Amino acid sequence: MGHETEAAERAHVLKRVPTSSSRRGISAQSGLRQALGQFATGVTVLTAGGEDAHGMTANAFTSVSLEPPMVLCCVSKAARMHASIVTAGSFGVNILAAEQEDVSKYFADWRRPGGMAQFEAVGYTTGRKTGSPLLTGALAWLECELAEVLEGGDHSIFLGQVVATSRGTGEQALVFYGGGYHRIDGHARAA
Numbered sequence: 001m002g003h004e005t006e007a008a009e010r011a012h013v014l015k016r017v018p019t020s021s022s023r024r025g026i027s028a029q030s031g032l033r034q035a036l037g038q039f040a041t042g043v044t045v046l047t048a049g050g051e052d053a054h055g056m057t058a059n060a061f062t063s064v065s066l067e068p069p070m071v072l073c074c075v076s077k078a079a080r081m082h083a084s085i086v087t088a089g090s091f092g093v094n095i096l097a098a099e100q101e102d103v104s105k106y107f108a109d110w111r112r113p114g115g116m117a118q119f120e121a122v123g124y125t126t127g128r129k130t131g132s133p134l135l136t137g138a139l140a141w142l143e144c145e146l147a148e149v150l151e152g153g154d155h156s157i158f159l160g161q162v163v164a165t166s167r168g169t170g171e172q173a174l175v176f177y178g179g180g181y182h183r184i185d186g187h188a189r190a191a
Contacts, residue, residue, distance in 0.1 A: 040177035043100075045107045045138075046073055046081060047092040047124075049131035053116045054084035057108040059176050060155075061093060069162035071144060074155045080114075085146060085158055092132030093142040093160075098172035098183035100137055129164040140167045 041059035048054055058081075060074035071093065075082045085091045096104055103122050112118045116133070123136035130143040144160025151157075173184045 037178050040175050040182070043096045043104050043174040043176050043181070044073075045094040045096065045103065045135055046075070046085070047094060047119075047133045047135070048081070048084035048088040048090065049092075049116075049126065049133060050084075050088040052080075052084040052087040053119075053133065054080050054114075055107045055118060055133065055135075056081035057104045064159065069165075070147065070159060071142060071162060072157055072159050074152055074157050076155050078154070082156060086149070088130070088132070089146045090130035090132060091144050091146065091158065091160060092127055092130060092134055093144065094135040094138040095140040095142075096135075096174040097137055097139045097168065097170035098174050099170075100135075100174055101181045103135065103137075104174060104181070127164065134166075137170070138168055139170045139173060141165065 042061070044058050044061045046056050046058045046061070056075070056079060058073055058075070062072060064070040064072050073091070073093065075085065106112060106122060107118075112121070119133045119135075124133040125136070126132075127134050127141070127143040130145065132143055134141045134143075141164075142160075142162050143164040145163050146158060147161045148159040149156050150159065171185065175182045175184050
C-alpha cells in the first residue's frame with residue numbers, strides 16, 4: 001500500500017513539472033544560457049590531486065550546510081574533472097579574486113597541459129588534508145572530502161564535506177554575469 005501511495009505522489013509531482021524547453025520550441029542551449037546569464041555567480045577553480053590531477057573553472061558551486069560544513073559543485077559527466085574528483089575522492093575549491101580573470105580563463109581552456117603540469121603556470125600549494133592544488137592568490141580555499149555523488153542530468157552533483165578552509169588577503173571578488181567578468185568590492189554593502 002505504501003509503495004502505491006508513493007508512486008501516486010510522484011506522478012502528481014511530475015504533472016506539475018513544466019514541459020521541456022525543446023518541447024516548447026525553445027533552444028535548450030541558447031535559451032537556458034541567456035536566462036542563467038542573468039544570475040551573477042562567483043568564479044571558482046575546482047581542483048583534484050592524485051594520479052588524475054586536474055583543475056577546472058566552475059561557477060556551479062554553493063554552500064549547503066554549516067553544521068556539518070558542506071558544499072556542492074556540479075560537473076559535467078563528460079568533463080575530465082568528473083573522473084578526477086571521483087578518483088581522488090576529494091576536491092579543492094579556489095574562490096577567485098578579481099585580479100584572477102586570467103586564471104579563470106586558463107582553467108577553462110582545454111588546451112592547457114594535463115596533470116600537475118597545468119598548475120605550474122599559476123602557482124599553488126598542496127592542500128594538507130586532500131592533496132588538492134590550492135591556487136596562489138585566491139580569496140579563499142576549501143578542501144573537501146567527497147561525501148556523496150548525486151545525479152543531475154548530464155552533470156553530477158558532488159556533495160563535499162569541508163575538512164579545511166583558509167582565506168587570502170584579497171578584498172575584491174571575481175564575478176561572472178551576462179557573459180562577462182566583473183569585480184565586486186568586499187567593502188560595498190547593499191542599501
